[in-house]
Amino acid sequence: MQPVVVPQPDGSVRVEGRRVALGELPSVVAAAGAAARWTWDDTNRWYPGLLTAGVRVERAHDLRLGHRILRRSALVSWPGPADAPPGPWDTLAPAPLTSSDEPAMLFAAPGPSGDVPGPDPVAELAVQDAVVAGSAAAGRLRLLLAAESAGALAAVEMYHAGLPWLADVHDAVLTETLGPRPRLGERPARLEELAHRIRAALGAPAGLNPDSPRDLLRAIERAGVGARTLRKWELERLDHPVVEPLLEYKSLYRLLTANGWAWLEAWVRDGRFRSEYVVGGVVTGRWASSGGGALQLPKSVRRAVVADPGWTFVVADAAQLEPRVLAAMAGDEVMAAAGRGPDGRGADMYAGIVASGAVPTRELAKVGMLGAMYGGTTGSSGQVLPRLAKTFPRSLAFVDDAARAGERGEIVTTHLGRSSPLPGATWHEAQSGAYQDDAGDDDVAKARSYARSWGRFTRNFVVQGTAAEWALCWLASIRRRLWALGAADLPDGLVPAPFAGRPHLVFFVHDEIVVHTPAEFADAVAAEVQAAAAEAGRLLFGDFPVRFPLSVAVATSYADAK
DNA sequence: ATTGAGAGCGCG
DNA sequence: AAAGCGCGCTCTCAAT
Numbered sequence: 001m002q003p004v005v006v007p008q009p010d011g012s013v014r015v016e017g018r019r020v021a022l023g024e025l026p027s028v029v030a031a032a033g034a035a036a037r038w039t040w041d042d043t044n045r046w047y048p049g050l051l052t053a054g055v056r057v058e059r060a061h062d063l064r065l066g067h068r069i070l071r072r073s074a075l076v077s078w079p080g081p082a083d084a085p086p087g088p089w090d091t092l093a094p095a096p097l098t099s100s101d102e103p104a105m106l107f108a109a110p111g112p113s114g115d116v117p118g119p120d121p122v123a124e125l126a127v128q129d130a131v132v133a134g135s136a137a138a139g140r141l142r143l144l145l146a147a148e149s150a151g152a153l154a155a156v157e158m159y160h161a162g163l164p165w166l167a168d169v170h171d172a173v174l175t176e177t178l179g180p181r182p183r184l185g186e187r188p189a190r191l192e193e194l195a196h197r198i199r200a201a202l203g204a205p206a207g208l209n210p211d212s213p214r215d216l217l218r219a220i221e222r223a224g225v226g227a228r229t230l231r232k233w234e235l236e237r238l239d240h241p242v243v244e245p246l247l248e249y250k251s252l253y254r255l256l257t258a259n260g261w262a263w264l265e266a267w268v269r270d271g272r273f274r275s276e277y278v279v280g281g282v283v284t285g286r287w288a289s290s291g292g293g294a295l296q297l298p299k300s301v302r303r304a305v306v307a308d309p310g311w312t313f314v315v316a317d318a319a320q321l322e323p324r325v326l327a328a329m330a331g332d333e334v335m336a337a338a339g340r341g342p343d344g345r346g347a348d349m350y351a352g353i354v355a356s357g358a359v360p361t362r363e364l365a366k367v368g369m370l371g372a373m374y375g376g377t378t379g380s381s382g383q384v385l386p387r388l389a390k391t392f393p394r395s396l397a398f399v400d401d402a403a404r405a406g407e408r409g410e411i412v413t414t415h416l417g418r419s420s421p422l423p424g425a426t427w428h429e430a431q432s433g434a435y436q437d438d439a440g441d442d443d444v445a446k447a448r449s450y451a452r453s454w455g456r457f458t459r460n461f462v463v464q465g466t467a468a469e470w471a472l473c474w475l476a477s478i479r480r481r482l483w484a485l486g487a488a489d490l491p492d493g494l495v496p497a498p499f500a501g502r503p504h505l506v507f508f509v510h511d512e513i514v515v516h517t518p519a520e521f522a523d524a525v526a527a528e529v530q531a532a533a534a535e536a537g538r539l540l541f542g543d544f545p546v547r548f549p550l551s552v553a554v555a556t557s558y559a560d561a562k
Numbered sequence: 563a564t565t566g567a568g569a570g571c572g573c574g
Numbered sequence: 575a576a577a578g579c580g581c582g583c584t585c586t587c588a589a590t
Contacts, residue, residue: 211585211586212585212586212587213568213569213570213585213586213587214586214587229569229570230569230570231569231570231571231577232570232571233575233576233577237576250570250571251571253585254570254571254572254584255572257583257584257585258571258572258582258583258584259572281581282580282581283580283581284579284580286574286580286581287581288580288581288582289581289582290582291582292582292583293572293573293582293583293584294573294582295572295573295574295581295582296571296572296573296574296581296582296583297572297573298571298572298573299572299573317574321574322574363575367575367576370578370579371578373578373579374578374579374580375578375579376576376577376578376579377578378576378577378578379575379576379577379578380575380576381575381576381578382578456578456579457579457580459578459579460578460579460580461579461580463579464574464579464580509573509574510573510574510580511574512574
């Protein structure tokens with residue numbers, strides 16, 4: 001059963017030929033049961049209201065997300081002229097998630113206004129189904145679209161539940177590191193102290209403001225420190241008394257400005273941090289986030305992420321996800337074997353690479369593989385690449401092929417069918433510039449530099465994008481398995497329906513998840529998260545013998561989970 | 563006053 | 575040990 005939600009001009013919706021008032025939608029959805037695949041223009045538009053009404057959706061087809069994937073995928077042919085102007089499904093922006101308990105606001109996302117008809121979801125679904133069915137890779141694309149839509153459900157659910165956050169613990173972290181909260185416009189004590197030490201070390205006047213990059217750099221030049229920029233890694237290499245207080249100043253200043261008291265007030269309410277996940281917001285298919293910098297939560301403030309009383313966290317991350325994904329998509333049995341390790345469990349792939357004899361140390365295995373996937377050429381990374389290429393020729397050839405395609409300005413595609421964009425006008429101008437009659441050495445060098453840069457992008461795209469697909473399948477499997485575990489009998493708490501008493505996802509960062517769970521379910525949750533990782537591997541790569549081991553921890557604070 | 567570019571740093 | 579991929583955010587500083 002695949003009901004489609006069709007918005008009507010009067011603000012109601014039409015579902016399977018029946019007019020449904022918005023207020024009735026939750027009960028209609030609930031009555032349809034878990035077998036229904038709810039199809040709509042935008043999960044962000046419909047799902048928050050359903051969750052607020054306590055209704056969970058098991059499966060969905062998000063037409064906006066599906067369209068974005070299919071329109072660009074090299075594995076399909078979209079009907080109509082290739083240069084057709086962008087239609088409504090190409091320009092649809094995700095509806096913003098706004099938390100509101102007002103029933104009138106349940107489905108407040110902006111629909112088509114007045115008598116302007118919105119894009120027709122029924123027709124769009126038919127086009128997407130036909131396009132997928134006509135592809136030689138229909139199975140992979142179906143999996144990708146299902147996973148993307150399941151991700152959209154999970155993203156809204158995580159926003160709905162929120163990440164448990166104790167403001168007083170966060171405040172304690174800030175006070176310990178920065179000093180007590182200062183009055184508006186003043187520097188915290190610890191920063192003020194460091195500012196003094198910086199000025200003293202530079203012989204600079206009391207007026208020198210370390211927050212002004214221009215003034216600071218000028219003072220550093222005058223004092224003969226030897227730094228040409230203020231970057232951390234450049235300063236680290238220098239031997240000068242200003243380095244230590246300056247690096248500490250920068251680190252504390254960063255904490256203050258990015259995750260200080262102002263952040264706490266802006267983003268944490270009623271014991272929860274809510275950030276909007278932007279599904280497919282990164283060109284590779286990774287998620288982005290909007291508001292509060294959820295995907296950049298510094299380790300130092302994770303102490304404030306504390307489970308509710310009677311609850312705990314299960315924190316899991318996939319170990320060396322990207323190199324394992326590369327081995328699988330390249331069909332590299334040798335690297336897959338290194339990933340299984342000598343003991344067959346292979347919790348540390350880099351140790352397995354060392355054991356394979358390719359490189360002498362774990363550190364070299366790591367920087368070497370990162371270099372292979374990012375396109376690094378210099379330093380120790382560049383030095384070990386030939387040895388890795390000798391031991392794992394298939395994997396290295398796979399990323400090299402992707403890089404060369406990018407250098408030629410071609411599209412590359414992930415394992416499930418998400419394709420890269422084409423380079424833009426500037427890129428093409430640079431390339432043609434190298435072929436002009438009057439092209440100079442610098443024109444040629446510029447074209448080459450642009451080409452290489454795009455090659456590094458496409459090289460990484462296939463790996464990062466396929467890793468994101470694995471993570472989506474993992475996430476989809478986890479949310480389904482968690483729901484099946486049922487509910488604990490707990491007193492009413494902060495966890496809202498439909499997740500009251502139930503384990504649920506609260507955080508996701510690329511290859512890591514956090515589940516908030518009644519403490520008694522922790523072991524069961526850990527087992528399901530493991531099973532989900534194995535399932536994701538099978539979904540993407542079938543019987544290919546690649547393992548995706550996790551590190552899993554149970555802890556009441558996120559900071560204790562490492 | 564507002565906007566945009568660039569620098570820098572947090573995360574994966 | 576070093577600067578190769580992808581982001582969001584906040585700051586300064588100059589232009590509008």
